[in-house]
Every structure is written in C-alpha cells, then in structure tokens.
Amino acid sequence: MASTSSTSSAFLLFSIIILFTASVPNSVSSFRFEVGEEVGWKMPNGEEPETYNEWAAQNRFQIGDTLHFKYQNDSVLVVSFADYSNCNTANPVSKFEDGSSVFRFDRSGFFYFISGQPGHCKSGQRLIVRVMHPSEIGVSSPAPAPADGADRSDYADWGPHAGVNSGIKLGVVSFYASTGILFGLIYLFI
Template identity: 50%
Template sequence: MSSIHHLQHQIPFLHPFSSQSSYTYKYITQSMASTAATFLLAASFAIMAASAFQFEVADDIGWSKPTGKERETYNEWAAQNRFHIRDTLHFHYAKDSVLVVTSADYLACNASNPIAEFDDGSTVYELDRPGFFYFISGQPGHCKSGQRLIVRVMHPLPPAAAPDLAPELPPSLAPSGEGDGDSRWPEFSSTAKLSVVSYFVAAFVALLVTLYLFV
C-alpha cells in the first residue's frame, strides 16, 4: 500500500478545471482543427482539379473539313457547351492540323503565323484563361470551308447580376463571306457544368480555419 501511495504522489494529476488542463485541451483542439483544415484544403484543390472536363470537339464528327452535310457547324457545337478554365479540347483528326491563332488570323483564315500548331492527330489543348480562343485548320482551303472554331471560356466568378451568359462574337469578328460554314452563332443551350462540390468544400475549410484561429 505504501508503494502504491508513493506512485500516486509521483503521477501528476490534471484537474478538469485547472488552467493546465484547459491549455492542453485547447492545444489538442487547435492541432486537430489545423490537421483537418490542411487535409480538406488539399482535398478541395484535388476536387477542383478533377472537375476539369475534356470536350471532344464536334463529338463524333471530329476535326475535319466540312462537307455541308453535318448537322451543325463547329461554332454551333461550341455554343451548346460551357467552357471553364482548366477544361480541355480534344481534336481528333487525320492528315490535318490544329492551329491556335489570333482573332484577325481567324477571320482571314491566315495559317502562316499561328500561336501554336499541332499535327499529331489527337491533340488535347488546355483552356488556361478566360476569354476567347480561336482555332483553324492548317490545310489549304479547309478554314474557308468552315473548319474553324471559336471557344469562349467563362470567367471563374461571373457577375451575379448578369442575366445572360450567351456567348457573342465581337462586332469586328462576325464571320461573313461565301463558303464560310460557321456564319451563325446561336445562343447557349442549357447544358452547363457546375462545380458545386468544390464550393461546399471551400466553405467547410473556411469554417475549420475560423475554428482554428478562435477556439
């Protein structure tokens, strides 16, 4: 009994309401919140990265010179989709090429000074900024026949007051002339890709960070 009594005196006892116990509890809580916040922050980045979508250009038609029998032009196909930063375009083609060009070269079907050029037959191009991207075929005569594409990438946080998100060509870029197969620019359809999960994760992370700072 004396030895047990001696050990009891040697083992420190933390009263549940002592200042040392309160500090220990606060330290453990902050550590757990910090770990959870770090994990969820990394998870949110992974979810946002995974939310990027790959579009098959013109679906089953692929990237080729229009014959006039297609059910839609390339720009009509683009108008039916919502494009966001980090989305990618997959161009599938044979004996052809994909040129990324300026708006002026798009209008003129000028293939002599591209921003980027691809001819591997299966090109994946990442949309890395908001705004307009212009693509044409590098084969002679293909662009004039309608093998060209304008893609508008949405801004990450569009203004809440904007009632209409339909893409519009700048007045100076309205296609015209004979032989242009993409003269019409229809309104956006209702097919939208929303990354709702990432917003909830970000909000949850913000809550945990707040708990970490003030608990």
C-alpha cells in the same frame, strides 16, 4: 494550457480543411469536350448537322476545360482573330499535328482554331470558343456579340449559350460529396 493531443488534432483538422478548400476549384471545373464528337476534326463535306461554331455556341466553356481534337492528315492551329478571319495559317500561336490533340483553356475570353491544311478553313473547318469569366459561372446569360467589324456569319447564331455541359453538373456533385466527407472528418475530431 492545451494538451499536446488536442493541439495535434486541431492542427490535423486545420490541415485537412486547407487541403480540401485548395482542391475544390479543381474538381468543380474541368470538362473534356470532343470537337466534332464522333466525326472529329475534319473538313466539312456539307452533310454535317451543324458547324463547329454552332456546336461551340451550345456549350459553356470554363477555365480548366479542355478541347480534344481527333484528326488524320491534318493539324489544329490556335490563331489570332485576324488570322481566323482570313484563314491565315502562317503565324499560329500554337500548332498541333499528332492526330489526337488536347488544348486546355488557361484564361477566359475568345480562342480561335483553324485547320492547317490548305482550303480546309475556308470550307468551314474553324472554331471560335468563348471561355466564361469565373464571375459568369452559374449565371445563365447570353454570350457577348462578336467584335465590331467581324463577319457575323462566321459566328453561327452566337446567341445565348443554352447548353449546360455535364462537367458543371459533375463538379457540383463532386463538391457536395467532398463537403460531406469534410464534415464527417470534422465530426470525428469534435
């Protein structure tokens, strides 16, 4: 017959392990990307070093990551592919107008963003983001080609995603640090 003390310790250890494993996925992914970096979300003037889509193609986006849009006298519209392609602002899926908007990716796949200001989208203030499927995490492979029939010039070298964001690196460090803490707690109870 087991003693009450060892049963309580085993239950506590089991609870700690369950809490730890439930929290690991949240610490591994979740990076905040600054759209337009120091310039922010604004209509291009032709002097930018890269388009929004070229910037996106250099990053790897995961479920849980966020985009931070900073802007003035503008808006951010989340739209369908058709509305993105036609710069149609009439039917957004979501609309942000507060000047500092955060959009969180809740699924894998493509997300389409355009400016809500007339003429801005046609001038290049639009963005396509491809969020990796969880099975792709850690695999360095090319992104899929744009949908058939799409104007491929809008995808700006939509080739391999060479950049690895620091959120992935931070997540790996966090995972190993948490694992060390877990093993330390297990050692205390053994």
